[in-house]
Amino acid sequence: MPTPPSGPPRPVVWFLPARDEEATIATVLARAPGRVAGHPVVPVVVDDGSRDATARAAAAAGATVIRTGARGLGAAVRTGLATAVAHDPVAVAFCDADGEYAPEDLDALVTPIVRGEADYVVGSRFLGAIDRMHPHRRLGNRVLTRALARLTGVPITDGQSGFRALSPAAAAAAEIAHDYNYAQVLTVELLRKGFRYHEVPISYSFRRHGRSFVRLGPYLRHVVPAVHRELRRARAAQSSTTCAANAARARDHAAAST
Numbered sequence: 001m002p003t004p005p006s007g008p009p010r011p012v013v014w015f016l017p018a019r020d021e022e023a024t025i026a027t028v029l030a031r032a033p034g035r036v037a038g039h040p041v042v043p044v045v046v047d048d049g050s051r052d053a054t055a056r057a058a059a060a061a062g063a064t065v066i067r068t069g070a071r072g073l074g075a076a077v078r079t080g081l082a083t084a085v086a087h088d089p090v091a092v093a094f095c096d097a098d099g100e101y102a103p104e105d106l107d108a109l110v111t112p113i114v115r116g117e118a119d120y121v122v123g124s125r126f127l128g129a130i131d132r133m134h135p136h137r138r139l140g141n142r143v144l145t146r147a148l149a150r151l152t153g154v155p156i157t158d159g160q161s162g163f164r165a166l167s168p169a170a171a172a173a174a175e176i177a178h179d180y181n182y183a184q185v186l187t188v189e190l191l192r193k194g195f196r197y198h199e200v201p202i203s204y205s206f207r208r209h210g211r212s213f214v215r216l217g218p219y220l221r222h223v224v225p226a227v228h229r230e231l232r233r234a235r236a237a238q239s240s241t242t243c244a245a246n247a248a249r250a251r252d253h254a255a256a257s258t
């Protein structure tokens with residue numbers, strides 16, 4: 001059968017990695033717009049290892065819930081991306097389930113992708129509004145972001161943001177190097193593959209329920225070697241491919257957007 005010329009609009013799949021977020025998940029889901037940039041939003045919650053009623057609350061709020069074994073945030077985002085790609089989306093977005101990020105910002109993240117202007121959009125808290133952030137987290141974010149910007153050559157302003165959007169191609173190509181988290185390795189990986197980077201300002205408020213999984217020691221132990229490995233791969237590729245040109249393109253794109 002030939003494909004009809006126009007079907008229903010492809011969805012924006014918005015997923016939330018969640019572990020023990022029963023206090024916030026329903027409110028976060030309820031705050032999301034039903035459509036962005038003319039496309040329906042399909043909410044998905046990736047819950048691995050919750051010991052509370054996160055999954056039940058998410059399902060009651062209308063999300064598709066994926067439950068996997070407890071493996072970590074990086075693994076949950078990997079699952080979210082694969083699930084989203086299977087929906088033939090126009091764009092994929094994800095953010096925390098703890099209320100730190102505003103679902104109302106979804107439109108700003110997804111629009112550059114729907115318009116074909118970017119492949120990987122990161123919501124920058126430091127370009128937007130921060131309601132409250134612990135001083136040690138603020139310092140850690142600054143230091144790690146500066147390091148990431150220097151290593152990639154792209155003027156990244158928020159390397160640890162928890163609100164991001166990807167084109168279907170970027171979502172399909174993204175590999176997350178470890179199960180622990182995704183923040184830096186996902187960016188290095190997508191830049192290495194030549195995807196166009198873009199930042200938009202977003203608002204951020206510190207979580208009022210539950211606790212962050214981030215602990216400084218384990219964080220650095222996982223993230224530093226993984227970023228180092230990704231950069232080594234990028235440098236190896238640089239000699240024979242267009243990695244430098246890709247980084248320049250990403251840099252130009254980021255500069256044009258600020």
Ligand SMILES: Nc1nc2c(ncn2[C@@H]2O[C@H](COP(=O)(O)OP(=O)(O)O)[C@@H](O)[C@H]2O)c(=O)[nH]1
Pocket residue numbers: 016017018019020021046047048049070071072073076095096097098100162211212213214
């Ligand atoms: N599925 C899943 N989600 C997780 C895991 N660890 C953290 N999360 C969720 O991922 C998001 C980010 O984690 P969070 O602890 O808020 O990190 P922070 O924002 O950097 O402090 C939140 O929605 C968490 O509930 C995990 O192991 N599995």
Ligand SMILES: [Mg+2]
Pocket residue numbers: 096098100162207212
């Ligand atoms: Mg959080």
